Amino acid sequence: MPDDRLSHSSTQANVWKIFVMSQVRNHDIAWLEKDHGIRDLLLEQGNIHHIFPKAYLKNHGFSQTQYNQTANYIWITQPRNLQINDRAPKDYLxxxxxxxxxxxASxxxxxxxxxxKNDDYNDYQAFLSERRKLMANKIHAYFNEL
Incomplete structure (x- = not known):
């Protein structure tokens, strides 16, 4: 699957939904959590969060289309979302x-x-490119398991 299909800016895009389905099927634990599974977050306590926080990117001149990229989304718990706040990834990580x-593993x-772990807004485009590849690989593995 070409990773350019992951260049959407919506959590309603089918490719985002399929990525999340692959995480549920694999019983993946939410990022930066010990025991909150993706499935649990979908059912009760999760938020879709920007890995590079929206306010952080806005403060550095990024547009809505740029910061609302599928590759910048992650399911995360509300407490973790509040801890991250609007800091650069290299700071909150x-x-x-x-x-x-x-x-x-997380x-x-x-x-x-x-x-x-070392990224700030200067690294955002490279991050998106790499994450799209990783997401595409995960989706590809998911379809191969069906």
């Missing part, structure tokens, strides 16, 4: 209160590149 459960199951 250096906070031990946030990253306590930020394992390599990054992988949520198709998030490890490089995010």
């Amino acid at each position: 250096s906070d031990p209160k946030i990253t306590e459960f930020g394992t390599d 990054f992988a199951s949520n198709a998030i590149p490890q490089s995010l």
Whole structure:
């Protein structure tokens, strides 16, 4: 599946829904969490959050179409969302209160590149490109398992 199909700016895009379905099927744990599964977040307590926070990108001149990219979305718990606030990824990912459960497996199951730990707004486009590839790989694996 070409990763350019992940260049949407809506959580209503089928490709986003399929990505989330792959996470539910794999019983993936939410990013930066210990025991909250993606399925749980869908049913009761989750938020769709911007990995590069919307306010942070807006403050650096990014448009709505740019910050509302499918590859910038993640299901996350409300408490974690509030902790992240509007900080650069490199800042919030250096906070031990946030990253306590930020394992390599957590990054992988949520198709998030490890490089995010060092990223700020200058790295946003490269992040989107890499995350689209990881998401496309996860979707491809999901279809191969069906």
